[in-house]
Amino acid sequence: MNPSVNGSRKHHAQHTVVAIVEDKPGVLMRVASLFRRRGFNIESLTVGHSEAPGLSRMTIVVDGASAPVEQVEKQLYKLIDVVKVTDLSQEEMVARELVLLKVRCNNVNRHELLEIANVFRADVVDMATNSLILQVVGDEDKIDGLVKMCEPYGIRELSRTGRIAMVRGAKTTTVHEPEPEKIAKFHATQGRRVEGELPFSSD
Amino acid sequence: MARLTGAQMVLESLQREGVDTIFGYPGGVVLPLYDTLPQYPNIRHVLVRHEQGAAHMADGYARASGKMGVCLGTSGPGATNLVTGICTSWMDSTPVFALTGNVTRSLLGKDGFQEADITGITHSITKHNYLVMRPEEIPLSIREAAHICQTGRPGPVLVDIPKDVFQEEAEFDWPEQINLRGYKPTTEGHAGMIRRAAELINQATRPIIIAGHGVIWGDAHNELVELAEKADIPVITTFLGIGAFPESHDLSYGWLGMHGMFYANMAADHADLVIAIGMRFDDRAMGRFKDFNPGVKIVHIDIDPAEIGKNFPTAVPIVGNAKNVLPRLSDLTTEAEHQDWRGWIDQVREEHPSLHIRESRRMLPQYVVRTLYEETNGDATIVTGVGQHQMWAGQHYFYKRPRQLVTSGGLGTMGFELPAAIGAQIALPDAETWAICGDGGFQMTLQEMAVLVDENLPVKIAVFNNGYLGMIRQWQQLFYDKNLVSTAMTQPDFCKLADAYGIRAIRVETKAEVAPAIREAREHKGPILIDFQIDQEENVWPMVPAGAALSETIEAPAEELAR
Incomplete structure (x- = not known):
């Protein structure tokens, strides 16, 4: 089975926006607060370190019906900690998310379930007498398909990372703008406790 | 170090x-x-x-x-x-x-x-x-x-x-430079866009400039005059844009919006081209968005790209500082005369003057503002709160320079007037500074009178005292079936309050006392408060009701004018 690459029914109403942001305390709150304030609905938001030190990459999936993507981009740019924003919606992109799925099973139907996992190229990462955990990577269609197939067995728990995405080909969303050394050093510790911790654990 | x-x-x-x-x-x-x-x-x-x-x-x-x-x-x-x-x-x-x-x-x-x-x-x-x-x-x-x-x-x-x-x-390590990767404001304006804007201006038969606060903060008022004069474009301002263009200028047609001049609203609504400079198409300025001047083309010059296209589709977006953009735009526009168009607005103004103050024995608030304008030769810095008095101060004082009117527009913060006037007076110690206050808002921050005494600041406080939250009462009269709830206020004796703070005070109860009181206040070296007991029932006109279009601007009803 080759899950569709081009997205489908619901995806055309979504925008995938990649924001390169300063890795600083409170930046997630700034972005979340902006989306809430402007009434942009977040379908998913993932954030982690990028290829550049001091910069994080955020992938935000926005409900297109709630906001014109141009306004989302412009408002994001107004945040000082947002360095670059790219709308991937118009691009050929690879979009993936990772899912952990805890499914009920027993000695009778375990084999069936493993067959399904195999078709979806899901990994079994934990197994117990009456449940197993599947790990699958893919786009939303593939994941929706697997979830649907597992429903009859009983889904005990489902955890999704939200979408991360990259443009196909050589084009990137990278920022090529290193900071002067002194300023980079300052920004690396700005707003953090002396020991380097964030001031609030929620940051 | x-x-x-x-x-x-x-x-x-x-x-x-x-x-x-x-x-x-x-x-x-x-x-x-x-x-x-x-x-x-x-x-x-x-x-x-x-x-x-x-x-x-x-x-x-x-x-x-x-x-x-x-x-x-x-x-x-x-x-x-x-x-x-x-x-x-x-x-x-x-x-x-x-x-x-x-x-x-x-x-x-x-x-x-x-x-x-x-x-x-x-x-x-x-x-x-x-x-x-x-x-x-x-x-x-x-x-x-x-x-x-x-x-x-x-x-x-x-x-x-x-x-x-x-x-x-x-x-202590003072940074000689700063470097913010995520903050690089665009100030220059795109040359291609400026060229396209100039083409639209040169083709327009009914162009209008709407100048906002950004012209003042961009220090671009002279550049604005130059553009308007060269291309013969009538200029209206937003409420916060008051002072961005001298109101005595032939091309000045007041300001638009909910309580803007009738002719300014009509001009905006009949223009074939709006050149919006440093303004953000606020609902109070534009009325109901979907019925604003269908078919108009908009050239929008603003330093914040997020404002462009936020509320209205824009034919030509120019992201930049007005100070940089306007001279380049002027260079590309041809000298023009728009006699027909200006004649049309002039005629609307003649038929609907908006700023005419009727003869009345009552102490009309409009009369108080106009008298203040005349007595101060139009030179004073006017600081207002929010409500009816703010609109009258905007309408009946005529402003000649940027930063002459200090007022809370977007948030509409009652109580802004007295402290903001203190700040303005400290910034410009020699400027004659008047805080025009509502009797409601004044009580939100009146404790700052103590600062006037501490710092010996000659701020003149004019309380427009009608015993109501006037603007809210006006809405209750017009839109809530005259059901006046919680808008009448028993006010303290403002003169005694001023006195308690050590500030001289004058109570003005009749029209005849208005000018002498203002003269006395101007001659007094220190701070002074005038409690103008203005006519209680007066409303602000013209008015675009909330949710209505600019084309639906209402003027003062006959029964109010007969009062």
């Missing part, structure tokens, strides 16, 4: 940023800063009576002078009291720098005494804010904050510093 305490670093950094005045209020966690203040005699500290007053004073200081205004509050309630003022500045894009103390680092996040997460609270009403966790960060944090505050589209910033960071010592 010298070793300084955090508190010294704060004051040293502010001084290097050109700060000469701080409007503040002490408290537990900012004590180290107050303890250090005497070491910096070039920084004047103005002790306010409520932190909201501090934020409005900093704002008034900024609006009157064009410079950054600084306010200071302690942690917790001190910081949250600043919020209304910070938001006022945010909505009107003015450069206010708020400095707050916070609890000692080890108590942060533990709900310590007087702890408030002020950086979290102000995320959505500041351009940027900083929680400074180490003294070494202070110089660059303040430098970055001041830069962000004053450049691009100006706006408030906040720097929050825990008590023990004020006390700790470190090397």
Whole structure:
């Protein structure tokens, strides 16, 4: 089975926006607060370190019906900690998310379930007498398909990372703008406790 | 490099940023800063009576002078009291720098005494804010904050510093440069877009310029006059844009919006081209969006790209500073004459003058403003609160220069007037400064009268006292079936209040007393309050009801004019 690459029914109403942001305390709150304030609905938001030190990459999936993507981009740019924003919606992109799925099973139907996992190229990462955990990577269609197939067995728990995405080909969303050394050093510790911790654990 | 305490670093950094005045209020966690203040005699500290007053004073200081205004509050309630003022500045894009103390680092996040997460609270009403966790960060944090505050589209910033960071010592390392990867305002304007805008201007038969606050903050009023004169384009302003174009100019047609001039609203609604400069198409200015002048083309010049296309589709977007864009636009426009178009607006103005004050034995508020205009030769700086008195002050005083009218537009903050007038007077000590107050709003911040006495500031306070929250009463009369609920107010004796603060006061009860009282106030060297007991029932006209289109502007009903 080759899950569709081009997205489908619901995806055309979504925008995938990649924001390169300063890795600083409170930046997630700034972005979340902006989306809430402007009434942009977040379908998913993932954030982690990028290829550049001091910069994080955020992938935000926005409900297109709630906001014109141009306004989302412009408002994001107004945040000082947002360095670059790219709308991937118009691009050929690879979009993936990772899912952990805890499914009920027993000695009778375990084999069936493993067959399904195999078709979806899901990994079994934990197994117990009456449940197993599947790990699958893919786009939303593939994941929706697997979830649907597992429903009859009983889904005990489902955890999704939200979408991360990259443009196909050589084009990137990278920022090529290193900071002067002194300023980079300052920004690396700005707003953090002396020991380097964030001031609030929620940051 | 010298070793300084955090508190010294704060004051040293502010001084290097050109700060000469701080409007503040002490408290537990900012004590180290107050303890250090005497070491910096070039920084004047103005002790306010409520932190909201501090934020409005900093704002008034900024609006009157064009410079950054600084306010200071302690942690917790001190910081949250600043919020209304910070938001006022945010909505009107003015450069206010708020400095707050916070609890000692080890108590942060533990709900310590007087702890408030002020950086979290102000995320959505500041351009940027900083929680400074180490003294070494202070110089660059303040430098970055001041830069962000004053450049691009100006706006408030906040720097929050825990008590023990004020006390700790470190090397003071003043950054010679700053580098913000995420903040590079576009100021120049795209050449291709400017060319396209010029083409539209050259083709237009009914062009109009709507000038906003951005013309004032971009210091582009002269450039605006040049463009308007060359291409013969009538100019209207937004409410905050008042003063961006001299109202005595032949091409001036007042200001538009909910209580704008009838002819200004009609001109905006009949134009074939709107050249919008430094304004954001606010609902109070434009009326119902979907029925604003169908078919009009819009050239939108603004320094904030997010404003372009936010409320209206734009034919030509130009992101840049008006000061840079307008001369280049003028160069490409051909000299023109729009006699027919101006003739049409002139005729509308003749038939619907809007600013005519009817003969009446009553003390009409419009008459009071007009008399003030005449007595001050139109030179005074006028600072207003929010409501009916604000609209009359906008309508019946005629403004000739930028920064002459200081008023809370976007947020509509009652109580702005007195503290903002104090800030304006401190910024421009020689300018004749009048705070035009509503009797409702005045009571929200009147405690700042004490500052007038402390600092011996000659601010003239004109209370427009009709015993009502007039604008709200007007809405109840018009839209809530005359069901007047909670809008009539029993007012204190404002003259006695002023007297209690040590401020001279005059009560004016008849029309005949208006001009003499204003003259007396102008001759008086210190602060003075005039309690104008204006006609109680007067309403503001013209009016675009909330949710109506500019084309549906209503003028004063006959029964009101017969009063």
